[in-house]
Amino acid sequence: MNARKIPDIIIGRLPVYLRALQHMAEIGLKTTSSQELGENVGISAAQIRKDISQFGEFGKQGTGYSIEYLIDKLREILKVDRYWDVVVVGAGDMGHALVNYQGFSDRGFHIVAIFDNDKAKVGQNISKFNVEDTDTMIDRIKELGVKIAMLTVPAAAAQVVADQLVQAGVRAILNYAPISLNVPNNVKVQYIDPSTHLQRMTYYL
């Protein structure tokens, strides 16, 4: 990998390529082309070749890409050739759904704890976890050394909790609360808000 700055929009497409390639590998395919991969993810073959070439020469003219090799390279680039510990904050419906979700372990993530500020929920079991108190969250995250959090608290509480997460050393937040967060420049935030995604489509209806 080189030190050139890769545009964020390209970084954003790599996990989508990786997911499609992992799916191809699961169904037994060995090689693919930018054309085939493009049809799979709805992105032009030219764009895919351009994106992947940012990181080196992975394909061979005429024979295409080795799926296994490209998976390895993308996992290395995205740093998911290892496991990342993740905490969930908010033990409501969405927190439950995330803790029970089966799609993290083969994509590089392990949930290690779930927190809530509701004393009625603290101590309850969700899957193999005991819900922990947000009062002890900062120390606990520092102790665990966790850098990634998923935030499923109500919008009104989200900024306060985000500040605590940053204080605890978290540097990547997946925010399910329908509100934009203010965080320092060295902290990344991604947003999952179903209404925003739906509104992006109604424009076209």
Added chain:
Amino acid sequence: MNARKIPDIIIGRLPVYLRALQHMAEIGLKTTSSQELGENVGISAAQIRKDISQFGEFGKQGTGYSIEYLIDKLREILKVDRYWDVVVVGAGDMGHALVNYQGFSDRGFHIVAIFDNDKAKVGQNISKFNVEDTDTMIDRIKELGVKIAMLTVPAAAAQVVADQLVQAGVRAILNYAPISLNVPNNVKVQYIDPSTHLQRMTYYL
């Protein structure tokens, strides 16, 4: 609104502006500037002015934007100045979380039905809904005239269900299954996949 083709990337930012403006209105603000809105959503003031000017002249030099007026205009542009009926397919954890989610009604959406193919789940209550059988889904969606669906089935089932939704007249799918869908050009798909969002951030850690 004019008939010029607005780039999809701009359309994608409008729901984020709308959400921030609605939040400002809730806390009692009357006017805002592109600077303030930009700080709120993490987008430059220049970009915001450029995006909004695509649709006409909404702000006044020096006095900024009327929040209420801009909310009305954005809701009109995004066609959420009305309610859209939405169905949920898949009555697992995520389906439950969506049916119970409080953040749809003030953003233009009403869930009207939830479906599952598991006969053990069909007939069960989730909130005010009875889980309906996917066997009757196509006719039911046609009868209801629903154009929007949220898909929370396992990846292996997602394409088959998406095909059925398209056949039933659905033209916008919010896909929670971690797989890319193939749909006709006149159908929009948005993806919500937490692992993909997390992988987009680990690159920077």
